[in-house]
Amino acid sequence: MLPLPRQIVTGKARLAGVLGWPVSHSRSPTLHNYWLSRYRIDGAYVPLPVEPAHFVQAVRGLQAAGFRGANVTLPHKEAAYAIADDLDHSARRAGAVNTLLFQADGRIRGVSTDGDGFVASMEAEGLAPKGRALLLGAGGAARSVAAALQDHGMEVAVTNRTAERAEKLAEALPGLGVVPWSEWEEQLGAYTLLVNTTSLGMEGGPDPMFRPSLRHAARHLVVADIVYVPRLTPLLAEAEQHRLKTLGGLGMLLHQARLGFREWFGHDPDVDPDLEAYVRASF
Ligand SMILES: NC(=O)c1ccc[n+]([C@@H]2O[C@H](COP(=O)([O-])OP(=O)(O)OC[C@H]3O[C@@H](n4cnc5c(N)ncnc54)[C@H](OP(=O)(O)O)[C@@H]3O)[C@@H](O)[C@H]2O)c1
Numbered sequence: 309m310l311p312l313p314r315q316i317v318t319g320k321a322r323l324a325g326v327l328g329w330p331v332s333h334s335r336s337p338t339l340h341n342y343w344l345s346r347y348r349i350d351g352a353y354v355p356l357p358v359e360p361a362h363f364v365q366a367v368r369g370l371q372a373a374g375f376r377g378a379n380v381t382l383p384h385k386e387a388a389y390a391i392a393d394d395l396d397h398s399a400r401r402a403g404a405v406n407t408l409l410f411q412a413d414g415r416i417r418g419v420s421t422d423g424d425g426f427v428a429s430m431e432a433e434g435l436a437p438k439g440r441a442l443l444l445g446a447g448g449a450a451r452s453v454a455a456a457l458q459d460h461g462m463e464v465a466v467t468n469r470t471a472e473r474a475e476k477l478a479e480a481l482p483g484l485g486v487v488p489w490s491e492w493e494e495q496l497g498a499y500t501l502l503v504n505t506t507s508l509g510m511e512g513g514p515d516p517m518f519r520p521s522l523r524h525a526a527r528h529l530v531v532a533d534i535v536y537v538p539r540l541t542p543l544l545a546e547a548e549q550h551r552l553k554t555l556g557g558l559g560m561l562l563h564q565a566r567l568g569f570r571e572w573f574g575h576d577p578d579v580d581p582d583l584e585a586y587v588r589a590s591f
Contacts, residue, residue: 315345315352322351323374324572327366327388328381331357336379338590339565343577351573363387367408367416376572377409379565385448392418401455403480404448407568422449423456425564426503426534432563432579433555435530437462439500442492444520444543446473449534450505454481462501467492469506496524502543504533509541522546533557537591558584 326336332355340353356378358366363384370378380388388405389395393415399405405418427437437460443450446468454464458481465485468474478484487495496502502525508518513535520543522531531547536557540548547554562579570576 315341316348316350317352318350320350322349322376322573323354324351324376324378324568325354325356325370326379326381327356327358327363327384329357329359329383331355331381334379334381335561335587335590336381336565339562339583339587340569340573342583342586343569343575344573347573347575347577349573349575358384360384360387364391367391371410371414371416375410377407377568379568380406380408389418392416394418396420397459398424398452398456401459401481402448402452404452406564407571409568409571419567420452421564421567422560423452423454423459424567425562426453426532426560427456427460428563428566429559430530430532430555432559435553435555437501439463440498441465441501441503442467442487442496442499443503443505444468444492444508445505446470446477447505451477451480453503453505453534454484457501458483465499493521494524496522496529497526499526500528501530501532504535504541504543507535509533509543510535511537518542520546522550522552525550525552527552529553530555534560536561539588558588562587 326334337355344351385404394417396419398420399418402420407419409417440463441457443466446466457464465487466474467487474486478486507513530553532555533541533543534557535541544554
């Protein structure tokens with residue numbers, strides 16, 4: 309990998325960061341500072357470990373200190389939704405905010421970039437969000453991805469271990485179907501896209517024995533996993549066995565970051581193999 313140029317941080321540097329608790333696992337500082345170096349932008353992006361009880365105080369402090377905004381990760385996405393003065397369409401649909409944009413007049417704009425990041429990662433691989441999608445999971449990531457796929461015209465259904473959570477999601481996103489958790493494998497033939505939005509398959513995740521079966525998949529099924537560590541999750545390994553087209557989760561992570569970078573630092577950054585390799589090397 310090419311060595312990066314030295315970062316420039318002068319007294320006029322543009323500032324942003326990521327609020328989380330904990331935040332040390334976040335790859336956002338790695339990727340934003342990669343882009344800052346690569347585009348020779350006078351700026352810095354820092355991790356901001358903030359306890360939930362101090363979230364509002366921290367956001368007001370960042371505004372007062374001249375930050376341009378911040379990404380927000382667990383457990384603050386709902387608090388970020390609440391503190392925003394203006395919510396864009398993506399945030400309202402996701403019911404959460406992962407990007408705060410501080411405006412010159414003191415107002416805060418809240419955006420959710422996860423769902424559009426997922427769709428952008430599909431499109432970057434030449435995959436069109438068309439047809440019928442089945443999502444495993446009904447948590448925060450499922451809602452963002454389901455909303456974005458619906459907004460691109462897909463028919464979307466979710467299946468979740470805890471049925472009530474799937475039903476609640478269907479209330480929030482009109483038109484969303486619900487498939488019983490015990491039946492999704494048999495019903496797979498009806499779908500063009502399968503997305504794992506649970507933490508199943510994640511390194512150190514909840515069930516090391518998770519071994520989904522894709523034997524009922526249609527030949528054209530695209531199989532995506534938003535988990536990105538490991539690169540080859542159990543779901544993607546099974547998809548490869550069936551010679552199905554696959555999509556890993558790192559692309560979503562990289563694409564969802566572009567909007568914030570553009571707004572804070574004034575440059576539309578590229579997602580390319582060098583960036584992927586750089587971020588992958590940090591795992
Ligand atoms: N690639 C990216 O950029 C990106 C972005 C956001 C999130 N993610 C990843 O997406 C995953 C989910 O994140 P989230 O924020 O949506 O979390 P969340 O709101 O806590 O939802 C977790 C989901 O996983 C399911 N789950 C957990 N353990 C399970 C088990 N043992 N068996 C079956 N289902 C189980 C939950 O089902 P129940 O409702 O039954 O508990 C729920 O649907 C995480 O791995 C996260 O790292 C990736």
